[in-house]
Amino acid sequence: MFELLAATPALPLDEAGKYVAGAYIVFVVLLVVYVGIMAAKLQRIERELRELAGFAESRANGEKAAAEPPEKVGA
Amino acid sequence: MYGKGLRPLSIATVAMLTLSLSLVFFYAPLDADQGFIQKIFYIHVPLAITALIGFVVGGVFAILHLRSGDSRWDAYSYVSIHMSVIFGVAVLITGGIWAKASWGHWWVWDEPTLVSFLIVFLLYATYYPFRYAIEDRDRQARYASVFAIAAGAFVPLNFMAVRMAESLVHPRTFGTANGGLPGEMMLTFLCCLTAIALLWVTLVKFELTAKSASGQVKRLRRALDAPAPGASSRIAPEVS
Numbered sequence: 657m658f659e660l661l662a663a664t665p666a667l668p669l670d671e672a673g674k675y676v677a678g679a680y681i682v683f684v685v686l687l688v689v690y691v692g693i694m695a696a697k698l699q700r701i702e703r704e705l706r707e708l709a710g711f712a713e714s715r716a717n718g719e720k721a722a723a724e725p726p727e728k729v730g731a
Numbered sequence: 732m733y734g735k736g737l738r739p740l741s742i743a744t745v746a747m748l749t750l751s752l753s754l755v756f757f758y759a760p761l762d763a764d765q766g767f768i769q770k771i772f773y774i775h776v777p778l779a780i781t782a783l784i785g786f787v788v789g790g791v792f793a794i795l796h797l798r799s800g801d802s803r804w805d806a807y808s809y810v811s812i813h814m815s816v817i818f819g820v821a822v823l824i825t826g827g828i829w830a831k832a833s834w835g836h837w838w839v840w841d842e843p844t845l846v847s848f849l850i851v852f853l854l855y856a857t858y859y860p861f862r863y864a865i866e867d868r869d870r871q872a873r874y875a876s877v878f879a880i881a882a883g884a885f886v887p888l889n890f891m892a893v894r895m896a897e898s899l900v901h902p903r904t905f906g907t908a909n910g911g912l913p914g915e916m917m918l919t920f921l922c923c924l925t926a927i928a929l930l931w932v933t934l935v936k937f938e939l940t941a942k943s944a945s946g947q948v949k950r951l952r953r954a955l956d957a958p959a960p961g962a963s964s965r966i967a968p969e970v971s
Binding site for chain 2: 672701
């Protein structure tokens, strides 16, 4: 292993740049993928909330209509 | 509840990450031995330290959960471990890239630092199947907490064992009393560590907020699903 290390001196900038860029890009890609997954989850929560709000409104309207006295015919 | 302070925390994280990257590429000097490739150090080591501390933090939250029985601590523990596993993936990939550039190999099996991190990572990778194999919510939380405490205690023990072992190729970052780093490099490293730690905290809070919102929606659905007087229709089944 020490022979291996001795035989591998510092890489020139053009060679090393690819590896450094690769490492930082991996970090950014992981971050973007994570944020993308979280965005999809939040979209689902928003859709469910919209559905629940619609249901609550329709139920409230139904209760209100049931509570009102029926209109007299010909009044 | 969990989202409180998320916006200033996010702004601080983005500012700190920007500052850190600027320091890495425009301020920190080139390493005399490794040259430009050493810049990977500023992302790889803070990610590793944050991931390992995150695992321990997950264990501390698990202790709080077992002591109080409050499911909030179980959520904290789960999300801490989840985030640290994601950071662990980044550590393994960035470490592999650095190893390939520096040593000519993606992985060195006789290196205790690398293998020990892999063991810790794989240990925590089993947390998910272990947790979700249990259906009952209370038992699931309790068993997961016991796992998180045992695994969390293993992390510092493992770290100390590795420090005592003879390293073949992996450098000891803080091998000397002053850390073995010149001032500019140390400043840059500390900024990077702060930025990555802030990112971890922000993402943990973000995940907890999303989980809390999802839980609230489920509660609302259950409440609305209860039959109301005069209402005949029932709400559609939960979207999984």
